[in-house]
Amino acid sequence: MRDQDPASGRAERRLSTRETAELLGVKPETVYAYVSRGQLSSRRAPGGRGSTFDAQEVAALARRNRREGGVSTGAGGELSVRTRITLIDQDRYFFRGVDATELATRHSYEEVAEWLWTGRMRPGVTFAAPEQAVAAARRAVRSLPEHTSPVDRLRVAAIAAAAEDPMRFDLSEEAVLGTARVLIPTLVAALPQRPSAARPEDGPLARRLWSRLTGYAADEASLRVLDTALALLADHDLAASTLAVRVAASARAHPYAAVSTGLGVIEGPLHGAASGLAHRLLLDVLEQGTAVPVIADELRAGRRIPGLGHRLYPGEDPRARVLFALLEQVPRAESALLAARDIVATTARHTPLHANVDLALAVFTVATGMPATAGETIFAVARTAGWIAHALEEYGERPLRMRPSGHYVGPPPPQPVPE
Incomplete structure (x- = not known):
């Protein structure tokens, strides 16, 4: 008008x-x-x-x-997004202002997830998956080829669980929290059991995930490492997968779709799959009996040594420090720990780098008879909590704020229509 x-x-x-x-x-x-x-x-x-x-x-x-609106470009050209969830500062990181390593060593993964989502602690909380969602996710996962990666299985399980939930488009905080509490255990339940593994379907999430990763009997020291690893990896500021999740949430994709977006990003070797490369490196060192020829081959090929260094931590990766300390309490981890120390010491002759969380995960997965993909599975399940926390935060922001403008550098228009 x-x-x-x-x-x-x-x-x-x-x-x-x-x-x-x-x-x-x-x-x-x-x-x-x-x-x-x-x-x-x-x-x-x-x-x-x-x-x-x-x-x-x-x-x-x-x-x-x-x-x-909370989205800006920093002096170095990097995207900056306003968030209250995670702060990384001087070789430490914090979940809602609390030291994340202290949270992870004192609380279960489920309790840390609740803290990320709500800023409130719920002691003893456990997550349960509805039978219909689990049945749908398992049917979808069973239809995949045998060689399908665990992250692909998780992504298919998330899509199947979404199709089973007619209320998935309700983006109110209460509804998204309800989705979060059932989606994570559904993803775990959809993964195939390892041969000869015990089959717990309730209790702490770490115990349920254990039987999907290894046929070894679960001991308390190893379960504590797994639970702590899940909590430590629950979030890590705006990693590539988390940024993708926020873009999806900015477009008001429902939580299942946002999580599926994150799962699609972590498969790169520079993100969630990095622990698998460290796992294989560790096996090579154990087979050779020394890290020297293995590291020499990596350097000769011009490859970056997996499991070492982190762009956000000039010093020690705090997540690795916590996990290595816990792995000292796992008797069967002794040889893998020695091999990891050999890798760090040998590489230091070329360039001094600290072990990162990928190498710590590799020690754990090698010591407990898990496949090379297990670290990526742990990472994906753990990070789902952080993705949902960021999606929740993004739902409270202006829609479509994560929409940058392209800087066009192509031929100046108008160009003739090609024949």
Whole structure:
């Protein structure tokens, strides 16, 4: 609609409340909150039905919101996103302001997940999967080829569980939390059991995951390593997979779809699959009896030594430090620990690098008879908690704020239509 501006005599374009809300990406009631705060001015619509808003004023507010919407580009050209979940600072990291390593050593994975999601601790909390969701996920996973990777199985399980949930598009906090508490155990339950493994279907998530990773009998020291690893890996700021999850959540994808997005990203060798490379390196060192020829071959081939160094930790990776200390209590981990120390010491002759969490996971998976893919599975299950925490946070932000503009460098238009 257009009204005549008495001061200038020009016609000014007015927007309805609904149009204003759509342009700002907010609910209609938020538009009136802007008015009450003096950020927008309103005028009664002709006939007294609702209010109208100046289009130029609304456009200016939308531009300001985009600048202040929590997404910006830092001095180094890196994307920066406002978050209250994880802080990494000076070789330490924090979950909602609390030292993450202390949380992980004192609380179960499920308790840490609840802390990430709500900022509240729920002592003794466990997650249970609904039978229908588990049955659907298992049917879908069983239909996959035998050589399918664990992360592919998890992604298919997430999609199957979504199809079983008609309320998946409810993005209210309560509904998303309900989804989170059933999705993670559903993913674990959908993974095939290892031969000769015990078959627990309840209790702590770490115990349920154990039987999907190895046929070895579970001992308390090893279970504690697994549970602590899950808690330590639950989140790690805006890793590539987490950023992808936030983009999906910004477009209002439901939690299952957001988690599936994260699972699609972690398969790269520089992200979730890095522990598998460290696992194979460790096996080579154990077979050779020394790290020297193995490291020499890696350097000769121009390959980066897996399991060493981390771009966010100039010093020691705090997650590795915690896991190595716990692995000292696992008797069958002794030879793998010695091999890991040999890798670090041998590489230090070339370049001094600390062991990272991938090498610690490799020691654990080798010592407990797990396959090379087990570290990636642990990583994926663990990080699902963080992905949901970030999705929850993103659902509270302006929709589609994670929409950068392309910097076009192609041929100048218009070009002739090709024959």
